[in-house]
Amino acid sequence: MADQKASTSIEAVESGLAAQGYIASRQIATAVYLSQQIEKPILVEGPAGVGKTELAKAIAAWRGLKMIRLQCYEGLDEAKALYEWKYAKQLLYTQILKDKLGEVLGGAQTLHAALDQLHDFGDVFFSKEFVEPRPLLQALEQPGGCVLLIDEIDKSDAEFESLLLEILSDFQVTIPELGTVSAITPPMVILTSNSERDLGDALKRRCLHLHIGFPEQRLEERIVESRVPGISQTLRRQMVGFIHEIRSLDLKKLPSVSETIDWARVLVLLQASELDTEIVKDTLNVLLKYEADIEAATPQVTTFIAKAARSNVFG
Amino acid sequence: MRENLHRFFRAARGVGVHVSPAESIDAMRAVAQVGISDRSVLRDALLLTLAKSQDEKLALGDCFDLFFSQPEPRQDQPEAAGEDDAAQDDDQPPSSGPASEAGEGQPPQGLGPLAQMLLSQDRNAIAAAIASASGAASLSDIRYSTQRGIFSSRILDAMGLQRLRDDLDQLTATNPSLAERLRAALDALREAVRDTVSQGLALYAREEAENLRNEILRNAPLARIERRQVAEMRALIRQIARRLRERYSKPRKRQRRGHLDVRRTLRRNAAWGGVPFLTAWKRKHRDRPKIVALCDVSGSVAQVSDFFLLLIHSLHEVVDDVRSFAFSSHLIEVSEILEAKSPEEAMSEIMSKVGFGSSDYGSSLVDFEKEFMSTLTPQTTVIVLGDARSNNLDPRADILRRISERSKRLVWLNPEGRLAWGFGDSEMPRYATFCSVVRQCATAQQLERAVSDIVATYQ
Numbered sequence: 001m002a003d004q005k006a007s008t009s010i011e012a013v014e015s016g017l018a019a020q021g022y023i024a025s026r027q028i029a030t031a032v033y034l035s036q037q038i039e040k041p042i043l044v045e046g047p048a049g050v051g052k053t054e055l056a057k058a059i060a061a062w063r064g065l066k067m068i069r070l071q072c073y074e075g076l077d078e079a080k081a082l083y084e085w086k087y088a089k090q091l092l093y094t095q096i097l098k099d100k101l102g103e104v105l106g107g108a109q110t111l112h113a114a115l116d117q118l119h120d121f122g123d124v125f126f127s128k129e130f131v132e133p134r135p136l137l138q139a140l141e142q143p144g145g146c147v148l149l150i151d152e153i154d155k156s157d158a159e160f161e162s163l164l165l166e167i168l169s170d171f172q173v174t175i176p177e178l179g180t181v182s183a184i185t186p187p188m189v190i191l192t193s194n195s196e197r198d199l200g201d202a203l204k205r206r207c208l209h210l211h212i213g214f215p216e217q218r219l220e221e222r223i224v225e226s227r228v229p230g231i232s233q234t235l236r237r238q239m240v241g242f243i244h245e246i247r248s249l250d251l252k253k254l255p256s257v258s259e260t261i262d263w264a265r266v267l268v269l270l271q272a273s274e275l276d277t278e279i280v281k282d283t284l285n286v287l288l289k290y291e292a293d294i295e296a297a298t299p300q301v302t303t304f305i306a307k308a309a310r311s312n313v314f315g
Numbered sequence: 316m317r318e319n320l321h322r323f324f325r326a327a328r329g330v331g332v333h334v335s336p337a338e339s340i341d342a343m344r345a346v347a348q349v350g351i352s353d354r355s356v357l358r359d360a361l362l363l364t365l366a367k368s369q370d371e372k373l374a375l376g377d378c379f380d381l382f383f384s385q386p387e388p389r390q391d392q393p394e395a396a397g398e399d400d401a402a403q404d405d406d407q408p409p410s411s412g413p414a415s416e417a418g419e420g421q422p423p424q425g426l427g428p429l430a431q432m433l434l435s436q437d438r439n440a441i442a443a444a445i446a447s448a449s450g451a452a453s454l455s456d457i458r459y460s461t462q463r464g465i466f467s468s469r470i471l472d473a474m475g476l477q478r479l480r481d482d483l484d485q486l487t488a489t490n491p492s493l494a495e496r497l498r499a500a501l502d503a504l505r506e507a508v509r510d511t512v513s514q515g516l517a518l519y520a521r522e523e524a525e526n527l528r529n530e531i532l533r534n535a536p537l538a539r540i541e542r543r544q545v546a547e548m549r550a551l552i553r554q555i556a557r558r559l560r561e562r563y564s565k566p567r568k569r570q571r572r573g574h575l576d577v578r579r580t581l582r583r584n585a586a587w588g589g590v591p592f593l594t595a596w597k598r599k600h601r602d603r604p605k606i607v608a609l610c611d612v613s614g615s616v617a618q619v620s621d622f623f624l625l626l627i628h629s630l631h632e633v634v635d636d637v638r639s640f641a642f643s644s645h646l647i648e649v650s651e652i653l654e655a656k657s658p659e660e661a662m663s664e665i666m667s668k669v670g671f672g673s674s675d676y677g678s679s680l681v682d683f684e685k686e687f688m689s690t691l692t693p694q695t696t697v698i699v700l701g702d703a704r705s706n707n708l709d710p711r712a713d714i715l716r717r718i719s720e721r722s723k724r725l726v727w728l729n730p731e732g733r734l735a736w737g738f739g740d741s742e743m744p745r746y747a748t749f750c751s752v753v754r755q756c757a758t759a760q761q762l763e764r765a766v767s768d769i770v771a772t773y774q
Binding site: 088 | 338341344590
């Protein structure tokens with residue numbers, strides 16, 4: 001019974017994402033389903049442009065949740081990621097309230113008494129009023145839950161990773177002056193990484209590890225179909241087959257799904273009905289981003305087109 | 316199922332996937348969610364929760380396929396054993412009577428359960444019996460290949476081999492042709508059990524066996540390593556490199572130490588009229604290691620140099636700049652060869668260019684001084700790897716002195732033991748005076764320590 005429910009729910013995830021134009025493989029859908037069920041973040045790794053960030057957007061759109069995005073970079077610290085005190089506002093308020101303070105403290109005869117009266121005030125200046133919530137704190141404070149996307153975590157410093165650990169495992173943060181803030185509704189957390197550096201074990205342990213590679217030919221065709229509806233079926237087959245051939249080359253930067261989609265758009269704009277050497281050579285710069293790569297691929301174009309056409313017959 | 320998952324976790328640790336208790340709990344929860352009816356979903360769920368990198372995913376996927384390719388041990392194993400005993404007791408007295416009635420195809424009555432099962436040739440029943448017997452013999456505890464025999468016999472005993480032997484003895488007297496068939500079936504069974512044990516060994520013993528082998532390999536002299544071990548040694552060196560990278564690659568900023576950086580503090584607090592809410596501290600700039608390596612690639616030292624160069628060149632994240640030179644009778648730069656090619660190809664190319672000559676330290680040092688002296692800066696660590704046996708030619712220790720003066724440190728790694736230094740044509744004592752450190756470096760472990768110390772001086 002439970003099994004039955006699980007597999008239908010995984011399909012529900014798949015179709016839900018598909019409705020947002022994100023064609024997910026079974027593995028991705030399983031990851032999303034599990035992450036909902038056991039409330040664990042997903043760490044998505046894979047080459048650039050395979051739809052890691054898109055996944056988070058699609059989930060947010062599918063479940064009708066707000067998406068909060070934290071873009072990581074070197075030097076990102078808790079003041080920019082978690083919360084910050086509004087220093088200027090605090091200063092301003094002390095200036096404005098100077099007279100009031102004088103009144104309050106007016107009755108005090110000694111320094112000691114003044115201090116006691118100040119204590120009665122409590123920590124007015126270190127209250128929620130003066131906290132500027134940054135993405136991580138915002139995510140915890142969303143009443144209906146949200147999708148928190150921590151993008152390119154590998155670009156941040158190792159110290160920042162440790163800062164994330166509390167949020168990732170318990171969905172809470174500790175602000176020394178205020179205490180611990182727990183999530184109202186645990187957000188769905190997605191971390192993405194391009195594997196520029198190895199992440200710490202502590203961080204990895206707290207996440208489901210999902211690797212998105214280049215999709216299979218069928219899947220990629222479906223992705224193109226949903227993203228670029230105007231393209232004819234034959235051309236779609238040919239171009240995806242061609243890109244799969246290109247990926248077998250030893251290039252500096254292999255074309256990924258985002259390049260496939262761009263190229264499909266370009267081909268539609270040029271009103272191409274099928275691939276030929278001329279048009280491919282003209283538009284190769286959409287697929288390949290380095291001069292050296294284009295030079296390496298150009299002599300192969302004709303053979304690749306032929307190969308792609310041949311695989312079509314059997315596919 | 317829980318039992319099976321635990322065994323799977325053990326198998327996963329065997330293939331090098333790090334499965335902590337917390338991860339196994341997560342995996343259990345995930346499995347509880349997705350259920351076990353769909354194998355591919357189960358596989359995905361386990362891969363998602365247990366594996367932490369692409370390599371681990373591949374290894375774990377293979378392990379999953381191997382693990383679930385065998386029939387799962389049945390849970391009713393204790394009852395089966397109980398039945399066995401009971402059956403044996405019952406069958407003991409009327410043994411001689413009904414044997415003669417046995418036709419060709421029909422197994423005769425009065426035989427033990429195992430004999431009947433073998434004669435009926437019910438493959439599934441036999442496979443299930445093997446599986447439950449291997450559970451009883453706790454096959455998952457197997458660690459070394461030498462234990463194969465004992466586990467096989469334990470499994471066979473658990474299946475009731477003793478009783479089968481008795482049956483066989485009786486049948487030989489009463490029904491020779493049937494006995495022949497049973498004997499053939501028994502041989503087949505032995506083979507099946509042996510396969511099961513081998514599979515168990517592949518699943519469960521990897522971790523221990525690997526640790527043991529690595530331990531031996533770490534302490535084996537690099538120069539005398541056997542050909543078939545070279546690949547393993549390379550893998551080990553890569554492991555060492557990864558460990559060193561993890562230890563030293565984190566840029567450890569020394570923030571909040573030292574002196575207040577007044578200029579940056581004022582600038583940062585301009586918004587509050589220069590009231591210093593945020594402080595900026597002077598940071599210590601830290602160099603990454605710059606290494607110049609001179610490696611002797613003549614006969615005896617070549618193998619050690621090979622591993623050393625592999626190690627040094629796998630430390631990109633830690634070491635800023637490595638330039639390597641190889642020499643025997645003369646010296647060439649080999650950095651580019653090592654960067655561009657696979658270790659095997661690079662080494663054979665280097666060997667074809669300068670290798671296998673008789674070493675001449677003097678003229679190699681002259682070559683270095685003439686062309687590459689300018690690569691040395693006060694931040695450079697120079698590492699010389701060699702046995703300092705210069706075939707009684709002029710050692711030119713004066714050049715080494717100049718090298719030492721121009722660089723931060725000069726480290727000499729010698730694959731020979733300390734005892735041999737200075738005997739025969741070894742010039743070690745003369746060179747040693749100009750070196751910051753001289754140490755023996757004959758095994759992978761010593762190599763790791765030496766490189767670790769060199770990198771650590773920059774931290």
